[in-house]
Amino acid sequence: MSDNVREFTDSNFQADVLDADTPVLVDFWAPWCGPCKMLAPVIDELAADYGGKVVVGKVNTDQNPQTATSMQISALPTIVLFKGGQPVQKFVGVTPKEKMAAEIDAAL
Numbered sequence: 001m002s003d004n005v006r007e008f009t010d011s012n013f014q015a016d017v018l019d020a021d022t023p024v025l026v027d028f029w030a031p032w033c034g035p036c037k038m039l040a041p042v043i044d045e046l047a048a049d050y051g052g053k054v055v056v057g058k059v060n061t062d063q064n065p066q067t068a069t070s071m072q073i074s075a076l077p078t079i080v081l082f083k084g085g086q087p088v089q090k091f092v093g094v095t096p097k098e099k100m101a102a103e104i105d106a107a108l
């Protein structure tokens with residue numbers, strides 16, 4: 001995880017994601033998930049590209065099952081874009097960077 005990517009947990013998800021003033025891109029992942037590992041560099045790139053405009057972070061679903069359950073995450077990786085505390089876009093599986101960037105741009 002790069003310095004630009006935050007770690008979200010069951011204890012900080014409400015404050016850092018749902019109560020955030022800026023859009024937040026959340027990567028729901030697990031260490032055993034191969035596609036999650038493939039997507040990790042893309043998440044790092046998005047965090048660098050949108051630094052200061054969008055908060056980018058990850059939720060390890062194995063360590064934070066409460067958040068994964070409350071967000072109805074049923075497949076990994078799942079990327080959710082939040083704006084105003086509400087999910088506005090969800091990507092399931094390995095998604096091209098360009099597709100995610102277009103949705104982030106639309107949310108800004």
